[in-house]
Amino acid sequence: MPALDVNRLAKTYGSGEKTTEALADVSFSVDDGEFVCVVGPSGCGKTTLLKCIAGLLGPTRGEVLLRGRRVTDPPEEMALVFQEYGRSLMPWTSVRNNVLLPLRHKKLSRNTRSELVEQSVDSVGLTRFIDHYPWQLSGGMQQRVAIARALAYQPSILLMDEPFASVDAQTRADLEDLLLRLHDEYAITILFVTHDIDESVYLADRVVVLTHAPTSVKEVVPVPLSRPRDQITTKELPDFTHLRGHVARLVRREQVAPV
Amino acid sequence: MNTRAYTAAKIGAEIAVPVALLAAWQLWTARADSQFFPRLSTILVEFRDLWLFSQFTSDVVPSLERIALGFGIACLAGIVLGIPIGLSRWLRLWTTPHIEWWRAVPPPALLPISIVLLHSIENRQKVAFIAFFCFFPVLLNTIEGVRGIDPTLIETARSYGIPRRERLWRLVLPAASPQIAAGMRNSLSLAVITMVLAEYFQGTNGVGYVLNISKNTYQMPPMWAAIVLIGVLGYLANVLFLLAERRLLAWHRGWRRAEAV
Numbered sequence: 001m002p003a004l005d006v007n008r009l010a011k012t013y014g015s016g017e018k019t020t021e022a023l024a025d026v027s028f029s030v031d032d033g034e035f036v037c038v039v040g041p042s043g044c045g046k047t048t049l050l051k052c053i054a055g056l057l058g059p060t061r062g063e064v065l066l067r068g069r070r071v072t073d074p075p076e077e078m079a080l081v082f083q084e085y086g087r088s089l090m091p092w093t094s095v096r097n098n099v100l101l102p103l104r105h106k107k108l109s110r111n112t113r114s115e116l117v118e119q120s121v122d123s124v125g126l127t128r129f130i131d132h133y134p135w136q137l138s139g140g141m142q143q144r145v146a147i148a149r150a151l152a153y154q155p156s157i158l159l160m161d162e163p164f165a166s167v168d169a170q171t172r173a174d175l176e177d178l179l180l181r182l183h184d185e186y187a188i189t190i191l192f193v194t195h196d197i198d199e200s201v202y203l204a205d206r207v208v209v210l211t212h213a214p215t216s217v218k219e220v221v222p223v224p225l226s227r228p229r230d231q232i233t234t235k236e237l238p239d240f241t242h243l244r245g246h247v248a249r250l251v252r253r254e255q256v257a258p259v
Numbered sequence: 260m261n262t263r264a265y266t267a268a269k270i271g272a273e274i275a276v277p278v279a280l281l282a283a284w285q286l287w288t289a290r291a292d293s294q295f296f297p298r299l300s301t302i303l304v305e306f307r308d309l310w311l312f313s314q315f316t317s318d319v320v321p322s323l324e325r326i327a328l329g330f331g332i333a334c335l336a337g338i339v340l341g342i343p344i345g346l347s348r349w350l351r352l353w354t355t356p357h358i359e360w361w362r363a364v365p366p367p368a369l370l371p372i373s374i375v376l377l378h379s380i381e382n383r384q385k386v387a388f389i390a391f392f393c394f395f396p397v398l399l400n401t402i403e404g405v406r407g408i409d410p411t412l413i414e415t416a417r418s419y420g421i422p423r424r425e426r427l428w429r430l431v432l433p434a435a436s437p438q439i440a441a442g443m444r445n446s447l448s449l450a451v452i453t454m455v456l457a458e459y460f461q462g463t464n465g466v467g468y469v470l471n472i473s474k475n476t477y478q479m480p481p482m483w484a485a486i487v488l489i490g491v492l493g494y495l496a497n498v499l500f501l502l503a504e505r506r507l508l509a510w511h512r513g514w515r516r517a518e519a520v
Contacts, residue, residue: 080414
């Protein structure tokens with residue numbers, strides 16, 4: 001059984017003449033421990049798709065199955081990391097309390113909670129800043145806090161919505177490598193939405209390419225590049241160039257398509 | 260100008276301006292020798308005798324109690340009611356016209372009604388009157404503060420399955436707190452105004468009562484002493500509030516500064 005099964009998902013907004021069809025028919029699956037990236041032309045409903053998968057939005061048709069169970073509300077074994085790191089963190093309290101937030105209502109002992117917090121903050125390299133306010137940190141570091149919070153929650157699947165879209169290129173490369181390391185260490189399943197084609201090929205085991213809205217799956221591209229991956233050597237491989245070219249062509253064809 | 264010099268200048272101005280005005284008052288009143296404008300020295304002696312000694316417990320303490328009680332009730336009610344209204348579009352739809360109407364009524368217009376309704380010119384009526392008018396700034400600011408919460412924060416909480424009660428306590432309330440504090444500060448100055456008003460028109464004690472009695476009996480020094488005390492009360496209340504806010508909402512100042520960069 002796949003970890004996540006997206007089955008003929010459709011989502012329409014509004015009704016009557018003002019109906020907007022965001023998702024037409026989206027199907028794909030994610031296996032246990034897999035790293036899957038979703039790319040598509042801008043405005044293709046990537047965020048809508050992710051919110052439906054996360055149980056934050058109800059689909060119009062179709063279903064999302066998490067280990068065979070239908071998702072209707074945000075499931076407990078799922079964590080979500082947004083692009084707007086600064087807005088998903090609480091500015092009035094420390095990094096520690098931000099990471100602790102989703103653990104407070106879990107049935108865990110006090111010690112286990114603080115261990116989880118410290119461990120996950122450590123694994124994103126922010127131990128020194130655990131008692132800082134989030135706004136005292138740089139953008140990249142704030143996104144690490146959001147990642148640490150997701151890890152501490154101990155999800156079996158991590159959903160990420162363009163998480164590195166608003167940091168500079170160098171920070172972005174660092175965060176990508178951090179994420180690959182965590183994927184390996186925590187044996188976590190990751191579904192990663194991005195508009196960056198290089199990023200998707202660099203990170204993923206498979207890349208799901210979406211069409212423009214109303215969205216369906218254009219093609220699922222397997223990425224058989226070996227791991228661990230490296231920002232320089234992996235991106236030099238002819239296979240990498242070939243794959244990114246292939247994905248880029250798929251996306252570009254969608255972008256010039258008539259609306 | 261560096262910050263230290265600026266702070267020094269600010270404190271200097273805060274002290275120097277009133278001192279200069281008081282000196283001018285003393286010089287002018289000494290020359291004018293008017294019955295209605297007694298000398299500053301006379302007012303200050305009166306101030307000391309009245310407020311610091313003979314009538315401190317009989318008039319100053321009751322006034323302070325009324326402000327504290329009325330303001331406290333208003334803050335509590337404003338926050339408790341403001342949060343659900345801020346969270347619900349439907350509640351806002353039904354409550355907004357009422358809120359807008361009542362807050363548009365000037366306080367003196369409601370004085371007679373408050374006396375009739377509550378059958379009282381004692382503390383009950385005074386506190387209720389103060390609380391009623393202090394309630395609106397807190398309520399409106401709480402509603403706006405709650406409405407203004409970043410949807411990303413709420414979605415984050417939902418995706419982590421954080422229960423409603425905890426969301427209120429740990430997200431909604433702190434996120435709205437800077438704006439709630441702004442409303443409370445407005446209310447605090449309103450509390451002083453409405454306290455004087457309520458005591459001035461109907462009352463048996465309090466600073467506003469002394470003000471009215473002194474005026475009616477042509478006793479100018481105690482009247483001026485009452486005016487000075489009311490000003491000092493309002494000023495001190497605001498200073499204390501700002502100090503508390505600076506401590507409790509330190510994160511907000513830091514955050515705003517970080518966002519501005």
